[in-house]
Amino acid sequence: xxxxxxxxxxxxxxxxxxxxxxxxxxxxxxxxxxxxxxxxxxxxxxxxxxxxxxxxxxxxxxxxxxxxxxxxxxxxxxxxxxxxxxxxxxxxxxxxxxxxxxxx
Amino acid sequence: xxxxxxxxxxxxxxxxxxxxxxxxxxxxxxxxxxxxxxxxxxxxxxxxxxxxxxxxxxxxxxxxxxxxxxxxxxxxxxxxxxxxxxxxxxxxxxxxxxxxxxxx
DNA sequence: ACAATAAGTCAACAAAAGATGACTACTCTA
DNA sequence: TAGAGTAGTCATCTTTTGTTGACTTATTGT
Numbered sequence: 522x523x524x525x526x527x528x529x530x531x532x533x534x535x536x537x538x539x540x541x542x543x544x545x546x547x548x549x550x551x552x553x554x555x556x557x558x559x560x561x562x563x564x565x566x567x568x569x570x571x572x573x574x575x576x577x578x579x580x581x582x583x584x585x586x587x588x589x590x591x592x593x594x595x596x597x598x599x600x601x602x603x604x605x606x607x608x609x610x611x612x613x614x615x616x617x618x619x620x621x622x623x624x625x
Numbered sequence: 626x627x628x629x630x631x632x633x634x635x636x637x638x639x640x641x642x643x644x645x646x647x648x649x650x651x652x653x654x655x656x657x658x659x660x661x662x663x664x665x666x667x668x669x670x671x672x673x674x675x676x677x678x679x680x681x682x683x684x685x686x687x688x689x690x691x692x693x694x695x696x697x698x699x700x701x702x703x704x705x706x707x708x709x710x711x712x713x714x715x716x717x718x719x720x721x722x723x724x725x726x727x728x729x
Numbered sequence: 730a731c732a733a734t735a736a737g738t739c740a741a742c743a744a745a746a747g748a749t750g751a752c753t754a755c756t757c758t759a
Numbered sequence: 760t761a762g763a764g765t766a767g768t769c770a771t772c773t774t775t776t777g778t779t780g781a782c783t784t785a786t787t788g789t
Contacts, residue, residue, distance in 0.1 A: 544648035
């Protein structure tokens, strides 16, 4: 999969880049679950019936690269990885609430 | 059969619907141009190099069905059709500005 | 030692989204 | 009355996105 990068070129349409980052089959649900608490890969897969490792992995990677999720290795037992909403990521969820209020 | 045993996680995600409506290859640009004034089909095609009649037509139809654009027949010469941002549509553009300010 | 869990990657296939070019139907101008 | 402009539709092709199932590497529980 290609990595997402905001093109400086499309200065004339700022919404394009961010919309590309937050759209995708599973990303809205990932945000919703991330609000409730830290995400873990296999658990997330089980919470998204019909999804695939591939697309969940790609979604998590893209959201992390965009700075909306942070990935941390938790050195407890069992050793595992957690994805948390970053500050930016929380802003996005607030905007989702606005969208819902005005439009939905 | 489909009724029982729905997805564990179908606490329906409100952002999902609206995100589906506003995402697509040309929709962000269509919003940007709609802010500047009423849209017309052929003119829009010329303003979106690389786009196709098909996808522009589909985008306009979906945005209209979602109540973000209004379609009006202008009975002047030449007889033509105009797409305007609705109140909802304007709210969406404001949210794009927020996205850009917080995230971009 | 062995199986299970955690977090993935990869190649192949399928489904969805978008592009292309032909065609329709109506209006307007010369 | 012919040609250009308006706003599309439709079938077909290509590109992008997502799914499937096999495989990997390290950690943990019995």
